[in-house]
Amino acid sequence: MDFQIALILGQDGITNGAIYALLALALVLVFAVTRVIFIPQGEFVAYGALTLAMVGNGVLPATVWLLLGAGVVVAVLDGMAALRAGQSKRLIAIMAVNLAYPLALLGLLKAMPLAELALALQVLVALLIVVPLGPMMYRIVYQPIAEAPVLVLLIVSVAAHLAMVGLGLLFFGAEGYRTPAFSDARFEVGPMTVTGQTVWVVMSSLVLIVALALFFGRTIYGKALRATAINRNGARLMGISPALAGKLTFFLAALIGTLSGVLISPITTIYYDSGFLIGLKGFVAAIIGGLASYPIAAGGAILVGLLEAFSSFWASAYKEVIVFTLIIPVLVWRSLTSHHMEEEE
Amino acid sequence: MGAHNEVSRAVLEVSNLTVHYGKVEALSNASIKVGEGQIVTVIGPNGAGKTTMLSAVMGMLASKGQVGFDGQIEGVPEVERMVARGMNLVPEKRELFGEMSVEDNLVLGAFQRYRMGKRDHGDTMEEVYALFPRLKERRAQLAGTLSGGERQMLAVGRALMAKPKLLMLDEPSLGLAPLIVREIFRIISELRRRGVSILLVEQNARAALQVADYAYVLETGAIAMEGPAHMLADDPRVIEAYLGLGGKHQDMLAG
Numbered sequence: 153m154d155f156q157i158a159l160i161l162g163q164d165g166i167t168n169g170a171i172y173a174l175l176a177l178a179l180v181l182v183f184a185v186t187r188v189i190f191i192p193q194g195e196f197v198a199y200g201a202l203t204l205a206m207v208g209n210g211v212l213p214a215t216v217w218l219l220l221g222a223g224v225v226v227a228v229l230d231g232m233a234a235l236r237a238g239q240s241k242r243l244i245a246i247m248a249v250n251l252a253y254p255l256a257l258l259g260l261l262k263a264m265p266l267a268e269l270a271l272a273l274q275v276l277v278a279l280l281i282v283v284p285l286g287p288m289m290y291r292i293v294y295q296p297i298a299e300a301p302v303l304v305l306l307i308v309s310v311a312a313h314l315a316m317v318g319l320g321l322l323f324f325g326a327e328g329y330r331t332p333a334f335s336d337a338r339f340e341v342g343p344m345t346v347t348g349q350t351v352w353v354v355m356s357s358l359v360l361i362v363a364l365a366l367f368f369g370r371t372i373y374g375k376a377l378r379a380t381a382i383n384r385n386g387a388r389l390m391g392i393s394p395a396l397a398g399k400l401t402f403f404l405a406a407l408i409g410t411l412s413g414v415l416i417s418p419i420t421t422i423y424y425d426s427g428f429l430i431g432l433k434g435f436v437a438a439i440i441g442g443l444a445s446y447p448i449a450a451g452g453a454i455l456v457g458l459l460e461a462f463s464s465f466w467a468s469a470y471k472e473v474i475v476f477t478l479i480i481p482v483l484v485w486r487s488l489t490s491h492h493m494e495e496e497e
Numbered sequence: 498m499g500a501h502n503e504v505s506r507a508v509l510e511v512s513n514l515t516v517h518y519g520k521v522e523a524l525s526n527a528s529i530k531v532g533e534g535q536i537v538t539v540i541g542p543n544g545a546g547k548t549t550m551l552s553a554v555m556g557m558l559a560s561k562g563q564v565g566f567d568g569q570i571e572g573v574p575e576v577e578r579m580v581a582r583g584m585n586l587v588p589e590k591r592e593l594f595g596e597m598s599v600e601d602n603l604v605l606g607a608f609q610r611y612r613m614g615k616r617d618h619g620d621t622m623e624e625v626y627a628l629f630p631r632l633k634e635r636r637a638q639l640a641g642t643l644s645g646g647e648r649q650m651l652a653v654g655r656a657l658m659a660k661p662k663l664l665m666l667d668e669p670s671l672g673l674a675p676l677i678v679r680e681i682f683r684i685i686s687e688l689r690r691r692g693v694s695i696l697l698v699e700q701n702a703r704a705a706l707q708v709a710d711y712a713y714v715l716e717t718g719a720i721a722m723e724g725p726a727h728m729l730a731d732d733p734r735v736i737e738a739y740l741g742l743g744g745k746h747q748d749m750l751a752g
Contacts, residue, residue: 237575372604372605372607372608372611375597375601375604375605376605376608378594378596378597379594379597379601379605382594382595382596382597383592383593383594383595385557385588385592386588386591386592386593386594387594387605388557388576388577389555389557389576389580389585389586389588389592389656390580390605390606390608390609390655390659391576391577391580391581391608391609391612391659392577392605392608392609393576393577396577
């Protein structure tokens, strides 16, 4: 391997690593606030990429039906809860968010010539469809069992993941898609050629990470999520309900997942079940950060990306094995260095 | 005792509150009342059910019975709703956000008001800082690095950020040095002067009875005695069980 190839692999590794970093941040966030190990994170990547691909092909994305269906279920659940609590005034807001919004979006999409939209608008459409599925998923799947032990939440996550993969096959078919690159520009940096898509991925990841840092550091809602992660009871006593924190967290996770899918789909062909492996690599990075530290998780993600790129050159048949084997020394190292923490209450 | 807390307007009216931990009844048919602008204290030994009662009133624990708050009855109180309606609990464990700054802790105290569109937390924070100048000095420090007394001040300050109609304090003097205890009780009186109604749960019966208007004695999950605080303080049974000897020393500290 010469220097030239190392540079290309390094560039690949950093590009993928930037996306794994986003996913790792989402996983750490979801776990810290809700104690859910969010295995379906990867499905949001696939749904985002494939929804964008369908929009690009001028087909009405089938995910909009999922949005409508999930909206109906949430409306029924929340509507009944509001009636039981005697807060019938909330019904209108519940209907507007969960029924009127998907219906309006469906009507709009049917009326628009999807294939002729600018790429940025197509991306926006994909976000509008897929991101609301996050909070709806929290409401339907996790909110009823929010107090359950971590293991139960994990098993439910596996179930949600399998369900979403199955639905993905139904919606998108078994065929893989690649979406057009955001930019065809090429930059010569010394001996290396940097593609426009690489710049897009790395810059978007950085912008998103800075935006998240500002959200958590400066806004009261961001602080409320941190507070929930630090002390659930204390947060409840401030009126920060676990349900609100959960929905907000899942909104962010879905947003990050969908954006990651949109960013990665011009680089790799995405199939209905590709999300799992991508999400799992984010998970390896999150584990390196102990499911707690954001900077270490982001650094770990770059490491995972680089390892993947170089192992695909040297031993491409074993590249997944090598990446996932990384978790073993990490776990050994963590179990030796970290003192065991008693689970609170 | 046939006494009743006669008040013109009750902020909190709890009737027949019962809490079970599994099969064990931790609180049975407790009824208490807090009038507007009153300090009411619940004293009693360890394990009598004092903290259980506050948690149930707040909605942190499932309970049977009725909780009337601010003229509206809640069958099953729900924490977020109670906070939104102006009830605030400073729990025994403080439950601060240790890895966040003092100022962020305070801001979050106003979260529910912020959500309801009342964005005046800047002014409220100045009021809290005026009450606890120490917190202002430490505003940028992480809450987890504060001393015990400062943590208690922060817990009370954070609750005040919600501008509560009723402030419930669970053992505010627990684990604090005597001089800090005196400071905390001085602030409790000051809060009443500002129109906050207070329900105070305390093991430090002497200090609690001195500052309160009305008092309940909770023993093994049931209200055993009640009456105006100054009368209970003179009651021989209370003196024997809760005030005891060495009182002069405690008197001085509580004063």
